[in-house]
Amino acid sequence: MLEVKNLSKYFGIKKAVDDVSFKVEDGHILGVLGKNGAGKSTIFRMILNILEPDEGEVLYDGKKIDYSMSDKIGYLPEVGSLIDSYTVYEQCMYYGKMKSMKSEDIKNNMFELLEQFGIVEYANMKIKELSKGNKQKIQFIISLLHNPELLILDEPFSGLDPVSVEYFKRIILELKNQGKTIIFSSHIMSQVEMLCEEVLIIDNGKVVLNCNLEEIKQEYASKTLDITGKIADSTLKQIAIFGKIEKKENNRYLVNLANKERIGDVFRLLYTSDITKFSVLNVSLNDIFLDKVGTAYEE
Template identity: 40%
Template sequence: MEVLKVENVSKSFDEVHAVKDVSFTIETGKIYGLLGPNGAGKTTTIRMIMNIIMPDSGKVTLFGQSMCDELKPKIGYLPEERGVYPKMKVRDFLKFLGELHDMASAELDEKIDYWLNRFEIATMNYFKVEELSKGNQQKVQLIGSFLHDPQLIILDEPFSGLDPVNVNLVKEIILDFKKQDKALILSTHMMEAAEKICDHVYLINKGQKVLDGPIDEIQTQYGHNSMQLEYKGDGQVIKGLPIVTNFNDFGNFVEIQLKEGTTVNDLLKELINKIEIYRLQAKRSTLNEIFISLVKGGEKDA
């Protein structure tokens, strides 16, 4: 089911075009990665979805209508910037957020207990927020974003300040929400984390769409000319081939990129009788490799 539709949205600040003609659709039961380098327009796009700033042109539709107060309980939002009250105690802060969504007292206490335990910070129940580490403050803010059980969850840099163990914990929670048929938007610069949990990615650079599609299809599309080659002989023979556009040596094997329109057979013909090949296989491009390639390509075209 469609819960969010962004249509041809643009936003400028003075002479800076922060977002240019961005469009995408979000459905339930899927995790969407809104990705891009710093300053790409990700946070501006999210703020327009949340009605924090208004677009210069275009339209945002949530649950079939424009944003209004009645829709806010259906949405959970984690902003990129820290949004906690440092002098409040953790439990009091979370109760305050729950009451803003008209949660009943008994339900609210139950939810707070559940999430504090899930995030392994139950012992910090009555600590002031400012007494927590940056990572634990991030956990509190995450809890506050979905304490009221929203249908659409928008997380802007959710892994900020978290160590690898807690990054994995947050990924598990996000995947649990997917199983509950919630719709999720994940904006992050952590490509490896996005690659593991996102179903669909939307990459923007300099405010414009660069890439949009299911992650499996994108990795197949951009990895069709990437190869891993294990061999014996002189690696410079491979590196010097005119059909090889990229060459990375890892000691016992190399990763290469073939020129567009070149086949594996073309490569084998070039290498026959020159080196001894032990293994040759297609390489699945990582999201980070695709990201860097497209962003650098955009810089060259600019």
């Protein structure tokens, strides 16, 4: 279990990370969502012990993270971390050795993973000959090379085509089922939404939202009604007692209820009206973000 407690980091006078705390259980995926420069990479670097936090600490299995644990951690950096003049094999060798692996194991694991991705032919190609997407795949392979317990993926999907994204997703879910702890970051909301159970939204170095995705969706979803139809003003006034009404075009109304037990009451009030649609809205993460932060999430 990874535990981050009150983490803060200053760059000069700017507080890049401001009192961030969260937990990730074994076998869970945490998606970290935030704009560019929100502080995601800085948090990851502190977890990885590259940067020292100014305040707070990072615990893994109850112990403070240091270099003795680095062999258990897999890392996919946001910026390409491959050396152009190396071949894929040399690169794997170099980084594998950095994780105290034996040459034989590195070779075996590398080929296994290359086969999984279907890019065995790249083993002896130089990094500079690879496309951006393929480089990303190699980086991903390197982060998995030593079979880590904790996997930290910084923007794993950047530069990938949709097919590869699906592929990555499948592998990440597989790893999750193997009981690995996975943290990954993205600035694209849909990617986080489709992959993880828990989500951490960061803005300006601060945690805006930290929750279980399903739970919060349940919570939000059950509170918003989407109604289309001709509703008399008097009825609207009555509904307004239960929640805020937002009028949209074409006789469409969004009703944000204060309490989800009022759905039935609203339904009963509408029986005289000419309703074409009545549904409980399935809220997207964006709506939640909007509600929590006040402004819409922009990529």
